[in-house]
Amino acid sequence: MIHQFYKKGHYIVLDVDTSTLMTVDEMTYHLIEDFLQFDQNALIARYAPRYGEQQVKDAIVEIQTMIDKQLLFTDHRYDPAFYHGHDGVKALCLHIAHDCNLKCDYCFASQGDFKGERSLMSLEVGKKAIDFVIEASKHRKNIEIDFFGGEPLMNFDVVKGIVDYARKREKETGKRFNFTMTTNGVLLDQEKRDYLNDTMQNVVLSLDGRKEVHDRVRKTLNDKGSYDVISENILAMVKERGDKEYYVRGTYTKYNMDFSEDVTFLAEQGIREISIEPVVAKKDQDYAILKEDLPRILEEYDILLDKMIADYREQPEGSYRFFHYLLDLSNGPCVYKRLSGCGAGNDYLAVTPEGDLYPCHQFVGEERFKLGTLDTGLEQKEMSVAFKKANLLEKEDCQKCWCKYFCGGGCHANAYNFNQTLLKPYDVACEIEKKRVENALTLQIIKSEEH
Amino acid sequence: MKHIRIINQGNLSDIKNKGCGECQTSCQSACKTSCTVGNQQCQQSK
Numbered sequence: 001m002i003h004q005f006y007k008k009g010h011y012i013v014l015d016v017d018t019s020t021l022m023t024v025d026e027m028t029y030h031l032i033e034d035f036l037q038f039d040q041n042a043l044i045a046r047y048a049p050r051y052g053e054q055q056v057k058d059a060i061v062e063i064q065t066m067i068d069k070q071l072l073f074t075d076h077r078y079d080p081a082f083y084h085g086h087d088g089v090k091a092l093c094l095h096i097a098h099d100c101n102l103k104c105d106y107c108f109a110s111q112g113d114f115k116g117e118r119s120l121m122s123l124e125v126g127k128k129a130i131d132f133v134i135e136a137s138k139h140r141k142n143i144e145i146d147f148f149g150g151e152p153l154m155n156f157d158v159v160k161g162i163v164d165y166a167r168k169r170e171k172e173t174g175k176r177f178n179f180t181m182t183t184n185g186v187l188l189d190q191e192k193r194d195y196l197n198d199t200m201q202n203v204v205l206s207l208d209g210r211k212e213v214h215d216r217v218r219k220t221l222n223d224k225g226s227y228d229v230i231s232e233n234i235l236a237m238v239k240e241r242g243d244k245e246y247y248v249r250g251t252y253t254k255y256n257m258d259f260s261e262d263v264t265f266l267a268e269q270g271i272r273e274i275s276i277e278p279v280v281a282k283k284d285q286d287y288a289i290l291k292e293d294l295p296r297i298l299e300e301y302d303i304l305l306d307k308m309i310a311d312y313r314e315q316p317e318g319s320y321r322f323f324h325y326l327l328d329l330s331n332g333p334c335v336y337k338r339l340s341g342c343g344a345g346n347d348y349l350a351v352t353p354e355g356d357l358y359p360c361h362q363f364v365g366e367e368r369f370k371l372g373t374l375d376t377g378l379e380q381k382e383m384s385v386a387f388k389k390a391n392l393l394e395k396e397d398c399q400k401c402w403c404k405y406f407c408g409g410g411c412h413a414n415a416y417n418f419n420q421t422l423l424k425p426y427d428v429a430c431e432i433e434k435k436r437v438e439n440a441l442t443l444q445i446i447k448s449e450e451h
Numbered sequence: 452m453k454h455i456r457i458i459n460q461g462n463l464s465d466i467k468n469k470g471c472g473e474c475q476t477s478c479q480s481a482c483k484t485s486c487t488v489g490n491q492q493c494q495q496s497k
């Protein structure tokens with residue numbers, strides 16, 4: 001399968017199955033479009049008047065060379081049986097606190113309590129989770145633990161206790177733990193920043209962008225905007241983070257479909273690593289992004305691309321990066337990883353403060369998705385199997401999609417929320433994803449052409 | 452080649468020694484609402 005598009009003066013061709021990316025001239029672009037439909041004489045007859053016979057013949061030779069090298073029009077199909085998943089769990093999202101010191105309108109955690117009682121994870125449950133994943137990860141060495149909430153810093157002592165315990169178990173077992181945290185920044189004082197900088201491989205800091213955008217949805221418990229409370233902490237954290245990984249992660253909603261302004265606003269504050277994501281919401285919410293908003297949203301991604309190109313031209317490495325415009329074309333993941341996507345319900349599980357296990361943070365509190373507990377282990381085996389089965393090879397839409405090896409098959413929670421099945425991806429999210437990937441590829445091309 | 456410029460020569464279909472499962476789970480890393488695997492890194496190439 002191939003995918004062709006024209007953008008920013010470039011005729012771009014992607015060979016999907018090998019992930020070979022190329023730029024071509026206008027004539028070759030059209031020849032590739034028609035290549036499988038017409039024989040060579042017909043192609044020459046068709047295009048020679050416009051481009052000259054010799055030119056057309058030369059281009060055909062080049063196209064044929066690419067085909068012979070198996071870099072164009074490749075067709076690698078994998079039998080559904082090819083994907084059998086991985087044995088065991090290797091990542092946990094620990095819901096350290098089902099409680100929050102903010103109440104953001106769009107929070108899928110329903111203001112931090114995840115549709116249940118407010119609660120904090122005990123150290124005992126946290127340790128059990130560590131023991132569980134050591135066992136469940138089987139032969140795999142690298143384990144990821146994300147401290148999530150609600151707001152994990154509301155239960156900071158338990159975070160520290162869990163990290164200490166995991167470090168001790170690391171020595172005994174030869175496993176390697178990587179820690180990450182997602183925080184809203186309210187409690188991010190110097191002591192906590194120092195601690196997180198020492199221990200966390202990645203820190204995700206929630207900030208939506210411009211003050212008025214942020215304040216409209218991210219509110220304090222007494223209904224004021226939270227921007228002034230958190231921005232200083234977050235900016236200090238970014239500064240102190242040095243070379244270590246972090247993301248300032250915002251959410252855009254129907255209220256700020258001009259979200260590229262928020263990206264550049266964050267960049268102007270000196271933030272380099274930026275991720276702004278569409279809100280996940282039920283249809284009836286005022287702030288939900290619906291199908292009719294798509295043209296505007298897609299346009300905004302193009303505006304963001306323009307801004308990033310301009311920034312990049314001003315300074316070689318660019319002054320900021322946008323998570324979804326990053327692509328590692330040469331060191332990216334293997335096809336096996338790309339087939340499996342997010343790994344929810346198999347590689348990845350969420351653990352509630354009580355020790356209940358769910359496929360991922362987005363399903364927490366939905367009783368029918370409860371997979372088991374830390375005490376009983378994974379009991380609902382059919383549910384894990386259903387998640388494993390929801391890989392690229394089993395989804396009809398994805399099989400036909402040019403974007404599949406960049407996307408990985410979309411978010412199961414989105415698919416389930418909108419289509420009541422794990423096997424049909426949410427089409428609005430797909431359109432956004434395809435736009436982001438086209439733009440990310442374009443940015444790569446511009447960087448490589450201008451270097 | 453005069454008409455085609457290769458930006459990246461992909462080898463996605465080469466699966467020898469791949470699929471070890473040691474790399475980071477995608478959603479975990481940054482966004483928590485989508486997956487996107489194209490911007491992840493292979494642990495083997497780190």
Ligand code: SF4
Nearest residue numbers: 334471472474493494
């Ligand atoms: S570490 Fe590399 S080879 Fe192993 S599963 Fe991940 S992407 Fe594939």
Ligand code: SF4
Nearest residue numbers: 398401407409410430
């Ligand atoms: S964009 Fe949609 S159809 Fe395409 S691979 Fe992703 S989830 Fe599947």
Ligand code: SF4
Nearest residue numbers: 342360411412478485
């Ligand atoms: S189902 Fe969605 S939210 Fe859950 S881990 Fe997968 S991509 Fe992330």
